[in-house]
Amino acid sequence: MTTSLPLPLHSRGKVRDTYRLSERxxxxxSTDRISAFDVVLPTPIPEKGRVLNGLTHGWLSETTHLIxxxxxxxxxxxxxxxxxxxxLRERxxxxxxxxxxxxxxxxxGYISGSGWKDYQRTGSIAGDPLPAGLKExxxxxxxxxxxxxxxxxxHDENISRSELARRTGxxxxQTLEQASLVLYQFGVARALERGLILADTKFEFGVHEGDVILIDEVMTPDSSRFWDLEQYxxxxxxxxxxxxxxxDYLEDLGWNKQPPAPPLPPEVVQGTSGRYLEAMRRLAFRYAAARP
Ligand SMILES: Nc1ncnc2c1ncn2[C@@H]1O[C@H](COP(=O)(O)OP(=O)(O)OP(=O)(O)O)[C@@H](O)[C@H]1O
Ligand SMILES: [Mg+2]
Structure with missing residues (x-):
């Protein structure tokens, strides 16, 4: 599940192993590791690394006009x-x-997960008031x-936009907010064409040669919620x-969310792998064919 390439290791995250190819x-x-509740599980998910890399490659290729x-x-x-x-070529x-x-x-773009919990408690998400009466x-x-x-x-901690501005200037x-919204809108439109709702997603940015650039994975099932439009x-x-x-499987199991995580049974591995592959199939970036 971990790679060991003959290169200096830059970092090993929960999902990605990053190596130094050169100074720059x-x-x-992207490995087949999967994490849940911030804990890496002992069982790999076949094809997952290929899906994460393929989708990220597709989105990055198609959003260069945006950022x-x-x-x-x-x-x-x-x-x-x-x-x-x-x-490796695919991962x-x-x-x-x-x-x-x-x-x-x-x-x-939709109210779900921790946003839904926040709204039920406070009528707002991260301090942004929302209309009353929204359903999950x-x-x-x-x-x-x-x-x-x-x-x-x-765990990551939600902060308000004003707190972000206080910390970053x-x-x-503003740049982070605008870029994130524009990228999300692009993703929503693209996903809808393929019968998918991109309910929410997470981007990461970095600074390179003085510019803010989009980094990390982009609009993958690890960083996003994709729903089937027909079943919505x-x-x-x-x-x-x-x-x-x-x-959901882990919640039903009653695991206390502390390491070590339990191994996954074959049907859950298959079910998870199948969902990742289906997301990639639906979004259908012409990925593999375009690679050298
Ligand atoms: N172009 C880049 N330059 C430097 N670091 C990057 C770049 N793209 C992504 N990263 C970083 O590489 C790591 C990717 O590994 P992974 O996503 O598995 O980590 P993680 O366990 O999610 O940890 P984190 O919580 O830091 O994201 C992230 O820390 C991400 O911020
Ligand atoms: Mg990450």
């Missing part, structure tokens, strides 16, 4: 690395090294930007292509 470039490898991103111009992968990991991306901006830029999974009057801190350890906060029924939770299926 990283090789980000610069970290994908390197040259995506060829040295042969000795391919020899070490045969399916790895060459990216320019950026200085990560340590906030998660969340956009929500309802579409919001307009998409909202709800940033969170990127905690190095432990007004100008950078507001008034409760929705069947989704993301980790919700796995979270």
């Amino acid at each position: 470039e990283l090789l980000m490898v 610069r991103n970290h994908m390197a111009g040259d995506q060829s992968i040295p042969q000795e690395l391919l020899d070490a990991e045969p399916d 790895a991306m060459r990216v320019v090294m950026a200085e990560p901006i340590m906030f998660e830029c969340v956009v929500r 999974s309802d579409r919001l009057p307009e998409p909202i930007f709800t940033p969170a801190t990127k905690a190095l350890t432990g 007004e100008e950078l906060a 029924r507001p008034g409760g939770p929705q069947a989704s292509f993301d980790k919700q299926y796995l979270r």
Whole structure:
């Protein structure tokens, strides 16, 4: 489940193993690891790394008119690395090294998950008041930007937009909000064409040569909630292509969400893998064919 390439390791996250290719470039490898409630599970999900990398590649390729991103111009992968990991071509991306901006830029177009919990308690999300009487999974009057801190350890913490501006400066906060909203709108339109609702998503940005650029994974089932348009029924939770299926299984199991996480039975592995693949199939980026 972990890769070990003959390159210096830059970092090993919950899902991605990142290596240094040169002074300015990283090789980000999406593994089949899956995390839930911020804990990595002991069982890998076949095809997941390929799906995450493929979707990110597709979105990054199609949004360059909206914002610069970290994908390197040259995506060829040295042969000795391919020899070490045969399916690397489909799971790895060459990216320019950026200085990560340590906030998660969340956009929500529908009310779900922690946003729904917040709304039920306070009538607002992250301090933004919302109309009364919204049902779970309802579409919001307009998409909202709800940033969170990127905690190095432990859980991320939601912060208000004014708190973000206090921490980053007004100008950078505006840039992050605008870029996130524009990217989300692009994703929503694209997903709808394919019969999917992109309910919410999370972007990360970094600074490269003085510019704010889009980094990390983009609009994947790990960073987003995708719902099936045909099955969409507001008034409760929705069947989704993301980790919700796995979270529901773990909730039913009664696991206390502290490591170590329990191993997953084959049917849950299959169910999760199938959902990731279905999201990729629906979004249908011409990914693999375009690679060298
Ligand atoms: N172009 C880039 N330059 C530098 N760092 C990047 C770049 N793109 C993504 N990253 C960072 O690489 C890591 C990707 O690994 P992964 O997503 O598995 O980590 P993670 O466990 O989610 O940790 P984190 O909470 O930091 O995201 C993230 O920390 C992300 O911020
Ligand atoms: Mg991450």
